[in-house]
Amino acid sequence: MVGFSVNVQKGVAMGIDKSLLPEKIFEQYSTDLYHCASCNYCVDAVWPDRNINHVCVTLQHHEKNPSYSGRGFIEAARFLAEGNELDLASLAKRVFTCTGCGNCDTVCPIGLRPSEVGKALREWLSEEGLAPKEVVASRSKILSDGRAYAGSSIYSDIKYTEYAETDCEINYFPGCSSNENLLKTVQSDLKLMDLLRVKFRYLDPHDNCCGAVLKELGEEKESAVWAQDLFKEDQQSSRRNSLVVSGYECCNHLSNTTNREPVSLPRWILSRLLSKDSSTKLELRTKHSVRVNLLETCQLKKESQINRSNPSDEFLFREFLEGFDIIVLNEHYPSQHALCCGASGSMKAMQPTSASVMATDKLPTEEDVISITLDPRCALHYCKSANSSNAVMSFSTFICEYFSISD
Amino acid sequence: MADKKNRSSLLSNWPDSPTFEDPIDLLPFQRDASVVEKGFPEAVIQPKSSSAVGEILRQANHDRVPVYVRGAGTMYAGGANPHAGGIVMDLSGMEQLLEIDLDRGIVVVEAGTKFVALLEALKPLGQTVGIVPLTGPTATIGGAVSSHALGTGSPRHQSMGDCVAGLEVVLVDGTVVRTGSAGCSGAGFFQRYCIGPDLTGLFIGAEATLGVITAVCLWLYPLPESRETLCLGFQDPLTASKYLSAVQSCELTRNMWYGGGYESGAINARVSAARPDLDVGSLPKFCVGIELGGKQDEINYDRARLIALGSDYGSKSFELFDEIYFQKLRLEETYWYSFAGYFTRSRCALLMCSLPSNKLPQFLNCLQSMREKYEQFVWGGALVICRRGLHGGVVTFYDEKNQWEEIMPAVSDAVKQFTNAGIVPYKSGKIWSKNSAHFKNYQHLLGMIKKGVDPRGILSPGNLGV
Numbered sequence A: 001m002v003g004f005s006v007n008v009q010k011g012v013a014m015g016i017d018k019s020l021l022p023e024k025i026f027e028q029y030s031t032d033l034y035h036c037a038s039c040n041y042c043v044d045a046v047w048p049d050r051n052i053n054h055v056c057v058t059l060q061h062h063e064k065n066p067s068y069s070g071r072g073f074i075e076a077a078r079f080l081a082e083g084n085e086l087d088l089a090s091l092a093k094r095v096f097t098c099t100g101c102g103n104c105d106t107v108c109p110i111g112l113r114p115s116e117v118g119k120a121l122r123e124w125l126s127e128e129g130l131a132p133k134e135v136v137a138s139r140s141k142i143l144s145d146g147r148a149y150a151g152s153s154i155y156s157d158i159k160y161t162e163y164a165e166t167d168c169e170i171n172y173f174p175g176c177s178s179n180e181n182l183l184k185t186v187q188s189d190l191k192l193m194d195l196l197r198v199k200f201r202y203l204d205p206h207d208n209c210c211g212a213v214l215k216e217l218g219e220e221k222e223s224a225v226w227a228q229d230l231f232k233e234d235q236q237s238s239r240r241n242s243l244v245v246s247g248y249e250c251c252n253h254l255s256n257t258t259n260r261e262p263v264s265l266p267r268w269i270l271s272r273l274l275s276k277d278s279s280t281k282l283e284l285r286t287k288h289s290v291r292v293n294l295l296e297t298c299q300l301k302k303e304s305q306i307n308r309s310n311p312s313d314e315f316l317f318r319e320f321l322e323g324f325d326i327i328v329l330n331e332h333y334p335s336q337h338a339l340c341c342g343a344s345g346s347m348k349a350m351q352p353t354s355a356s357v358m359a360t361d362k363l364p365t366e367e368d369v370i371s372i373t374l375d376p377r378c379a380l381h382y383c384k385s386a387n388s389s390n391a392v393m394s395f396s397t398f399i400c401e402y403f404s405i406s407d
Numbered sequence B: 001m002a003d004k005k006n007r008s009s010l011l012s013n014w015p016d017s018p019t020f021e022d023p024i025d026l027l028p029f030q031r032d033a034s035v036v037e038k039g040f041p042e043a044v045i046q047p048k049s050s051s052a053v054g055e056i057l058r059q060a061n062h063d064r065v066p067v068y069v070r071g072a073g074t075m076y077a078g079g080a081n082p083h084a085g086g087i088v089m090d091l092s093g094m095e096q097l098l099e100i101d102l103d104r105g106i107v108v109v110e111a112g113t114k115f116v117a118l119l120e121a122l123k124p125l126g127q128t129v130g131i132v133p134l135t136g137p138t139a140t141i142g143g144a145v146s147s148h149a150l151g152t153g154s155p156r157h158q159s160m161g162d163c164v165a166g167l168e169v170v171l172v173d174g175t176v177v178r179t180g181s182a183g184c185s186g187a188g189f190f191q192r193y194c195i196g197p198d199l200t201g202l203f204i205g206a207e208a209t210l211g212v213i214t215a216v217c218l219w220l221y222p223l224p225e226s227r228e229t230l231c232l233g234f235q236d237p238l239t240a241s242k243y244l245s246a247v248q249s250c251e252l253t254r255n256m257w258y259g260g261g262y263e264s265g266a267i268n269a270r271v272s273a274a275r276p277d278l279d280v281g282s283l284p285k286f287c288v289g290i291e292l293g294g295k296q297d298e299i300n301y302d303r304a305r306l307i308a309l310g311s312d313y314g315s316k317s318f319e320l321f322d323e324i325y326f327q328k329l330r331l332e333e334t335y336w337y338s339f340a341g342y343f344t345r346s347r348c349a350l351l352m353c354s355l356p357s358n359k360l361p362q363f364l365n366c367l368q369s370m371r372e373k374y375e376q377f378v379w380g381g382a383l384v385i386c387r388r389g390l391h392g393g394v395v396t397f398y399d400e401k402n403q404w405e406e407i408m409p410a411v412s413d414a415v416k417q418f419t420n421a422g423i424v425p426y427k428s429g430k431i432w433s434k435n436s437a438h439f440k441n442y443q444h445l446l447g448m449i450k451k452g453v454d455p456r457g458i459l460s461p462g463n464l465g466v
């Protein structure tokens, strides 16, 4: 522990001695703790130029209480750093009721990292055995199953062409959300790859979790070990095929923990479809125009390697749709920020009801609108949460169902 | 003040108003964006209607529990910091748009409505409101009315108060009162000055000492068809101040959406960051930045007149400053710059004051003397052009980890220096109130009013020195 004593009345650091915050957190985040201007942007803001209409989905749909926000995490960390006691169970409840969407980081006008402070607090509380019981249960289940999602792997049951390592262009990792509960998506992903004649090798026949979900549950170290174990073979692959991954949280995690720079499946497929050299012809099957609601993925807005790709995956998708008689209802897609659908981080484990509300709130009420997401993890969560007849499809299912594809 | 038992009965009574008492939930309510010390609330209540506000106030008054009111907490004067403990009433959840009446030219919103949310709702109607602070994405209309907001619109209207047609206010006894024409039941909001004295004005800038504002009626104005910027460089602040007085006296501010004044230090810092190769010695010593908004022909006409008048005072167009800073500030990233510009370096203390345009040199002299006396801080100055006079801002960057003990005495000293120079506090909160000897009779009247409307002194004790 770092120590520095405080004048509690003034609440500001004066010397060294009594901090209740681990030294490593203080050292890494002291600028965030002491530079925060209490401007409230990360709590709630409306800023159309940046397409922001509220910032923190937890406050929006769980509890309008700033202690659940990025600023709340900073205030709590600083309070502890200044030697004040705080009920750590209350702190744990708040920092784990977070989607890890990172909106609070990207909206901060002075570049502070409140969501990272939250993540550091989660890790610390986990190490101290103070993670909430819901999180512990969810984590234990993943640790024993090796997977974050219920539902067994289906790749062994589906017909698809697999190539020898030496022949293929990509190593493909679908992630553990792509299981029997997401059958259509899995089938569509593979169908598109087949149609586009992508020669791929399917990584990890057991569909184990790459650790991304564990990380958000406070198991930072273990999550990195999982990623490295899972990708040992891939990392040693002499041919260095591109690594294509379907989930964005997995993409972010793998890029942070392995020596690979994964490409997302939507990017890979959409780039091919949009390529000038492509001989693939696509035609809309319906005679009527199709109305779509494009669901944004918060993991695509975070500061990360995949997000530095230009144009962004969501932009590519919009560009792809533009050539057809498709009416995109959300004018601002893609925007700089998106409220999480509730699938991310420890939100589902901690607050399943709020997590469902977060999803349903993003779905339109009109019957004839198709909602489309690029991320299979979100697709799974939407499908489980939505009780309307509205369809939520992955981008690949949408393409397979609404287009005829030929050479 | 109340004992614990009273407080728990006070807190358990409001099923429709979320209440937080867990110490961790109180941390974000201890302070606003200012350097003023934190306070320690015992609970936070988030009422959702004026009747709920009324019931809570009545009970708090009965139990003698202090009540502080908070919008977004972005003010820099500590008004929302609960120094006497008690309750923080967080109104940020009261954000309904209650009425838009284009015939009457008014909009009525709940006090917790954020500026930009309102602007977005008005945009499709081709309408806007008079004053918008740079903190528009987060700041609430109620907070802005209570703390004399200024900024965009100040050259045309002066201050937030000049754009308010009436208020809905809840008093400590729970009475919900509407001011202006709406004070007459069935008449609704349209006129500020009727019936008797300006009771609306009583609550403007009152920082929650006299009542809790639950709804605000603002005048509507047409959105400008075009907006453009213009920067003029001057040889010294004195000539610039004469120019500004001339502009104001011939009402050339009528199409000015924003006007800012930049002293030499600010000019040099911005130019050398953008063009490190340039010799700052040759730059103007003062810059007036103007954003014009309106119909294109009106803009063209006013622009030509502003430039022509400027040449009488030896000013030249300062395109470089316009290009590297002012245009971006005004036309592209207003809200971004407001924070990044102030805080990227460190946290800062903000002190706002009011001065007649011809006191600009004195303002800058005071600033310079602070720079010399307190070299450990970086001092910046900013000026906002008003319909009459100027608002001056003093920004003091400090390191909260290591300089906390030193910052408040320096700010208090600055307050003394400015008041001694005849420069008036603006947005008082708790910062200026510590130096209230200069406003003795004013405070006497304020004290009498306070005693009349809040005899037990439960509303924001400490704010405005009452």
Ligand SMILES: Cc1cc2nc3c(=O)[nH]c(=O)nc-3n(C[C@H](O)[C@H](O)[C@H](O)COP(=O)(O)OP(=O)(O)OC[C@H]3O[C@@H](n4cnc5c(N)ncnc54)[C@H](O)[C@@H]3O)c2cc1C
Pocket: A039, B032, B033, B068, B069, B070, B071, B072, B073, B074, B075, B076, B078, B079, B080, B091, B111, B112, B132, B133, B134, B135, B138, B139, B140, B141, B142, B143, B144, B145, B146, B147, B148, B149, B150, B151, B152, B207, B208, B209, B211, B212, B213, B214, B338, B339, B342, B429, B460, B463
């Ligand atoms: C970087 C920065 C830039 C700024 N730029 C500007 C600017 O350009 N122009 C400007 O005017 N200000 C500016 N401010 C100050 C501040 O943002 C504004 O004054 C804003 O309008 C305050 O609104 P709020 O909701 O945050 O109020 P709060 O900080 O929550 O409250 C301000 C005061 O009003 C009282 N109050 C709040 N709501 C009510 C209510 N409903 N009824 C009665 N009393 C109430 C509070 O008790 C407090 O005393 C700036 C601040 C910062 C930090």
Ligand code: SF4
Pocket: A055, A056, A057, A058, A059, A068, A069, A070, A097, A098, A099, A100, A101, A102, A103, A104, A105, A114, A115, A118
């Ligand atoms: S990461 Fe997202 S959910 Fe978590 S506090 Fe920040 S904005 Fe809220």
Ligand code: SF4
Pocket: A035, A036, A037, A038, A039, A040, A041, A042, A043, A070, A071, A074, A107, A108, A109, A110, A111, A112, A113, A114
């Ligand atoms: S947005 Fe940044 S500066 Fe503002 S309150 Fe949040 S962390 Fe602090």
